[in-house]
Ligand SMILES: Cc1ncc(C[n+]2csc(CCOP(=O)(O)OP(=O)(O)O)c2C)c(N)n1
């Protein structure tokens with residue numbers, strides 16, 4: 018079924034509004050998606066809690082609401098494909114298979130964190146998991162992701178660089194400079210625009226002259242499609258098309274229509290949108306609830322099975338929080354290390 | 359009239375070359391565009407085209423001659439009917455021609471003319487300054503205006519003082535507008551523009567997309583066209599995206615246009631470290647901008663200085679880098695309640711007078727300096743604390759006057775040590791006050807590392823009151 022859908026969609030859509038068929042998930046896929054998305058949600062809820070307790074400082078941008086994007090993308094990705102994103106990066110790290118303990122300990126600035134406490138929430142990396150950050154400057158990761166793709170092509174390793182950025186970042190100049198080079202050199206890169214409708218307090222409609230981000234590559238002849246980013250199946254299907262294209266032809270754009278439930282960062286009261294707007298999204302489009310419902314309707318799982326998954330995830334997240342609370346701060350000598358190799 | 363053909367330059371750096379080959383012989387007719395010779399340098403071979411019509415009357419430099427200097431006459435072209443003998447002694451004439459055209463005096467003469475009547479006297483130290491071609495004119499800066507006795511003082515936060523300064527200036531002048539990310543509907547990411555959208559409307563308080571390089575260029579263009587933009591960077595870290603427009607366009611255009619095209623623009627926003635926002639969001643750019651001629655760089659500490667200097671910055675016809683500080687935004691200071699409180703750009707303020715040591719700082723560095731001075735007073739060391747307020751042009755005279763009295767100096771800043779603001783002060787004191795110093799000047803700075811995230815490391819990376827005290831004790835040879 019999935020294979021058939023893939024074949025049918027071999028033609029790359031470049032017109033706006035083209036609807037692409039969505040391959041259904043098998044039972045195992047549904048369960049995996051449920052687990053991976055819930056893992057991110059619970060982790061983020063815990064991070065928010067630790068922030069409130071003063072254990073996490075500075076900026077902390079939560080991914081709650083957007084889980085289907087990175088989970089669906091990751092389901093279509095192959096070992097060795099790279100990932101790069103913005104400061105809203107916790108979900109991407111977990112999806113990349115990074116250890117929640119190491120991520121959480123970085124959030125609390127402890128020596129067991131992925132950057133040994135020196136990077137914090139916005140700046141985390143794992144060479145082992147092909148996660149290239151964690152970037153605090155809006156738009157910077159787009160050129161960097163294009164460079165990862167350049168290296169893939171250079172080394173002829175068949176890998177794709179998945180480059181995530183926001184609707185706000187989509188207006189930065191270097192995005193278009195990157196698009197041009199990516200197409201010119203046929204680089205294996207997927208640009209994933211996570212359109213969560215706001216860049217900080219600004220609705221994408223107030224910041225962008227054209228709001229179909231999937232078509233932002235048109236002048237460079239880069240194909241793109243808009244995807245229901247709250248439906249993990251739609252994300253996975255689109256991702257398969259994108260990976261196929263990226264590995265054989267070159268750059269591809271996916272606009273993921275998604276939503277962030279929380280404020281931009283912990284200090285944002287989010288007065289620029291109504292409570293009703295947020296509630297409606299949660300009630301009608303929640304990515305995790307959609308999968309839960311299907312699992313129950315198909316009788317692929319009982320309520321108890323899902324609660325068990327939740328319980329296991331909570332245990333892992335609590336252990337991560339525990340570790341991140343008790344792990345020591347970096348040794349003062351760390352101040353001077355890593356400035357040069 | 360016979361016309362000289364001169365040895366051409368192939369590149370801006372070429373001084374001489376080889377005349378490889380003549381392609382025309384004496385007596386041949388030439389018209390413009392004809393290739394008459396080939397010349398060679400170590401880099402390339404180039405053809406020499408005739409630009410005039412006539413007859414190749416005389417070849418002055420033979421084929422194969424090496425090291426022919428650029429502008430040496432190599433041949434003479436005669437008009438129809440002219441005689442080669444008409445072209446006698448061409449070389450000196452060419453030189454005379456050139457001198458005639460050059461109406462401008464030589465560089466040294468120019469320097470004399472432009473030297474201001476009150477050029478500063480040389481310092482007491484040895485004359486180590488490089489022999490100057492020209493001395494830059496020294497602007498006369500008025501002292502702070504008198505605040506009339508009995509003026510009411512109001513407690514304002516730095517945030518409110520900045521907002522008031524912008525609002526007052528925007529009321530005065532309809533050409534002033536504010537733009538930046540989240541400045542309008544969100545009321546400013548740090549709430550500095552609170553209320554401005556309501557008062558001045560969406561035409562003058564403008565939310566931009568997240569496109570720093572683009573909107574900075576837009577601001578510069580608008581300023582060149584005569585408007586007076588205030589461009590807010592959500593933080594100065596993001597202005598690195600816009601560096602080219604700030605330096606190459608805003609700072610240099612007046613000069614490059616021979617004074618026609620001024621750029622009255624204020625770039626402002628929080629600079630330096632906030633709290634726990636790590637390396638990419640915690641950088642002090644003061645020293646960077648202070649290096650650039652064409653920019654004025656202001657980094658105040660108190661709310662009154664923020665207000666008076668922001669008003670001055672908005673009125674100033676030059677591009678201004680106005681560096682605020684997130685941690686200072688919420689701090690309260692007394693501000694005189696006056697209709698129009700404007701302070702001079704380029705004037706330091708003596709925040710505390712003392713006789714044993716001079717501590718020079720600016721922006722949030724002042725909080726370390728003042729706290730240290732207080733503690734030092736308890737230990738019998740009387741420190742004078744100078745708040746530079748403006749970093750460029752720097753009021754080094756005020757620092758020198760103080761050092762003449764105290765003979766010791768410590769600088770304090772959050773930025774990195776190498777080529778920092780402190781380094782500049784040290785260099786100037788070496789040149790201008792060497793004989794007044796009883797100890798080497800010491801710098802207290804941020805550590806020479808990117809800002810770490812971990813709370814304990816962040817504290818170590820920043821300067822501290824203890825470090826200032828330690829430096830003061832070292833220069834006063836106590837403790
Ligand atoms: C160059 C730059 N400008 C401004 C900022 C401040 N900033 C951080 S996140 C953000 C909004 C970005 O929105 P979007 O790209 O939609 O991503 P989202 O936060 O919604 O995931 C802004 C303006 C920054 N970090 N870097």
Ligand SMILES: [Mg+2]
Pocket residue numbers: 183184185211212213214215216217
């Ligand atoms: Mg967004």
